[in-house]
Amino acid sequence: MSRFRHWAVARLLFSTHLPFLVLLWVPVAVLLTAAAGVVAVVGTVNHSVWDIAVPILRWFALGYGAYLTTRMLPLCIAHGRTRREFMIQSSCFVAALTGVLGALLALGYLLEKGVYGLAGWRQQLADERLFDAPDQFWLIALCYWVLLLLWTTVGAFLGAGFTGADEGWGVIALLPAVVLAILASVATGINGLPFVSRLLGESSLGLPIGMLSCLAGYAVGLAITWGLVREIPVRTRTS
Template identity: 40%
Template sequence: MRFPSRLLAANMAFALLLWAALVVLVAVVGAVIAINGSLTESAWEKAAQVPRWYALFVGVALVREYLPMYIAHGQTRRQFGAQGAVTVALFAPFLALLLVLGYLLETGIYALAGLEQALGQVHLFTDPGQLPVVFTEYLVEFLAWIVAGAFMGAGFYRWREGGVFTIPVGVGLVLLAESTVGPGLRLPFLLGRLGRLGLDLPKSPAVALAIGLAVLLAGLALTWSIIRDVPLRNRWS
């Protein structure tokens, strides 16, 4: 089985389909809101919060689903770890590029409709037209969310219920990255200030990239420490 090229291509193709569906959904919802005269901000900005959860579950599946499959087909754990890192490093910028394309499409549509593409949240960028900065922000986010998912997925695969103890570390990795590109991490199940975790970190593309790289390397190292000698399990046991 070719790895990581086949796995990477499959995930890219699926992500592209999900992106297209999200574009259509956002366009329909945005059109309905615009007809009612209440569309005053970027609709894509709101929708862009969803793909990070997809990135998280891609990271989880990378270990829980594909690790045993590829080892059973002749890969060593070391080979899987190295090539899995390549998959994460290439898939994150691909997702970030899709988010940039979403902003570009929205910019054109808003211009035709005479709408203002205002931002309602704190970002590294102050205008959706700052494409390199937009790409940087989402790249840092996706690197953190994917590697956090891989780390937590590895924990649950190895220790089953004991994997719950990896969640605070995974949240910490995401929180660190999110704090470099915005106000921090929003917890959807809590309201108000309790629903926002954040660190007071400098907001600049250079700082964000540096911390994003550090989070990636730390997450990969932590994941490798779990899977380097993990026994294969019967997925139904």
């Protein structure tokens, strides 16, 4: 047990946050299948509901990232953990978490394919996606992984920027935040920002360059987060 003491933050996140976030997948899947059913009753299903809905999750990732640096980090410091410990362990956790979520979302496409096949509906995916068939499991998982990974990181440094010693950094951090968020969207073609797709056209980066630039962007995001977090104070909360 003492062997894992050094990884207390990661253990906490894995044992409490991971199951919760993973279990969220079930109601989302049920809800979206029901939504497809409703659409089928009213008219005809000719698009993948899953493909339309789940990209919204990156906003959730953004919020979760901000939650990590604004709530979990102060909590960990208050319980005698250092910022460095938190940064290392929470980064590992986020990488794993978004990987699992990416796989679950890809699994959603597969399951939807099965349901739609039985019901005789058309599972059309959006044109700009880097993947073009619901059964490209690994490619879909990879796309969602980097998307959620980048957005969580962006949320983390925005949260730290706006609650740190000097809120001015939050405003400055908005610029890399927008760049990284757009990068993730463009590279994966999972895009909910219409003006961006019009601006940049369909995913034009291709798989290798797109993924590599996302990983480079992730490294930049981590560096920004650490820069903002390494001396962040635990604020006196007024409540």
